[in-house]
Amino acid sequence: MKPAAITYLVTRTHGLRTHLISSRDIQFLAKAKSLKEVSDSLLRTEYGTEISKLPTKEVDAITLEQIFLKTLVNRFFFVTREAQGKMQDLLTRYCARFEVENIKRVIRAKHSGEILEEPNLIPLPREYTLVNFPALLNAKDVDEVVALLRETFYRPLIERLEAYRQAGVTMVLETALDNIYFGKVWEIASKISDGKGVKDLVGKEIDLRNLLIAFSLKVRGLSPNLIQEILVSSTYRLSESKLHSLTQARLEDAPSMLATQPYSRLASEVVNIVRGGSHIPFEIPFLKQLYQDASKALKTCFLDAGYIVAYLLLSECEAKNLVAIAIGKQLGLPEEGILKSLFVD
Amino acid sequence: MSVGRAAVTRGVLLRLREQIDFVKRGKELLKMKRDNLAAETNRLLAKVGTRHEFDKRLMAAYETLKTAYMTLGYSRIQSEASTVGLLEAKIRPRSVMGVLVPEIVQGKKPTTTSITSASAYAAAEKLNGLVGELLEIAEAEGRIESIAQELMLTNRKVNALERVLIPNLLEMIRYIEGRLEEETLEEFFRAKRVKAVIRRAT
DSSP, X not given: OOOHHHHHHHHHHHHHHTTSOOHHHHHHHHTOSSHHHXXXXXXXXXXXXXXXXXXXXXXXXXXXXXXXXXXXXXXXXXXXXXXXXXXXXXXXXXXHHHHHHHHHHHHHHHHXXXXXXXXXXXXXXXXXXXXXXXXXXXXXXXXXHXXXXXXXXXXXXXXHHXXXXXXXXXXXXXXXXXXXXXXXXXXXXXXXXXXXXXXXXHHHHHHHHHHHHHHHHHHHTOOHHHHHHHSOSOOSSSOHHHHHHHHHSOGGGXXXXXXXXXXXXXXXXXXXXXXXXOOSOTHHHHHHXXXXXXXXXXXXXXXXXXXXXXXXXXXXXXHHHHHHHHHHHHTTOOHHHHHHHOOOO | OEEXXXXXXXXHXXXXXXXXXXXHHHHHXXXXXXXXXXXXXXXXXXXXXXXXXXXXXXXXXXXXXXXXXXXXXHHHHHHHHTTSOOOOEEEEEEEETTEEEEEEEEOXXXXXXXXXXXXXXXXXXXXXXXXXXXXXXXXXXHHHHHHHHHHHHHHHHHHHIIIIIHHHHHHHHHHHHHHHHHHHHHHHHHHHHHHHHHHHHO
């Protein structure tokens, strides 16, 4: 029998899921004539409260993006607050993706000596982060940022500091952060009772991230050993040995090497993009796959904790779609161009 | 006796002849300068001529950037962009036939290796690949602007010398030569008359 707390949370999430904007409405928004029409249409949704506070003249893609991110963070942390026990631990760790993104932004800014202010970070509730962001923002360099993270989950970053100094690229630290994040989430997801759905989604996300990194760095011409170092150490369906041979092989051989679907199809899409047959960004097929899996999980994990993770992923997908629409409208991109970047069923 | 302000004397004639020699040499030099500037302009026009095709590539790179913006959002792109190093370039003046033109010395190109996102990296690489050519075209356009100004001035100078100053000087020389010839004849005639009067008196 499922713990009552999880059943409650899943039921609560079923209600929250109804707040998500449907694929049809997202497509309708992409067809809007202007950004103003998009923001007006969103007034009837969960974003309406924040958007209605904006003076009409101040409605631009940057402001809307902040609102979408703020709503996304609120959705993540609302579910986390409602959870209990190990599920709360998992969701707290799962929500750390925003914290990780903020740390990455601080590291990038400190690396180049640029001034970064708090509004440039994703707003996070203080109670769910051990990271002292005001202190990080005032740090003089990357070394100090890493030193300030010593007492948090991100302590292993210290070990990568020397590699960062040698390579002189922030990617070393950024991928280490991803490794720590996914490692922790995977560890807690494995402990969740009846957490098959959760493990499946987290595992697929790890696999997709590893594939994306492996392919994009191969295209850049990085050495297989370096790619291997950067990949997330936890794996799901793609074993370490498979990833290792993938980094060694030619890109054209990847589809045949990855016998499991949908990874083989993704590899074919990547080869097609690299050959110039498609102009969509590299990340799109991977993100589309992830959100398709989440959509599927809503049906298969109907009463499972996986439903909660699927909801969170779909909230993220919605935020990404809305950001793409707002920016696309602001930049005056054609409807077809915007639709191509959307993650819809 | 004078033409304009010049007195009709042999001294003036000599000075005018020297002046016309000097002006003709000046005109030749200006013509040479004009030809060189025109040749330089033609050379630069070939570079600027690639601009149309370059604009297309630049627009394609901007499209990639726009797509990256859509995929990642403004805040993420802004953050990724902060890792890109600065472009090093110096602009210094260079003299081409006495005309100061800009010369862009390209230094280190921006490094994009820290960008983690594939779409941001693709956009950055495309734009980075075009920066060098963009600077070359900007340099050529800047040079053409300065040279065209000087070419116009030189052309005016050559025209003024050819059509106004040299013809005026030649006219003046012809006039003075004519007047001097007349004066010589008058003098010769006067001398003959004086000689005849003296002969009759004796």
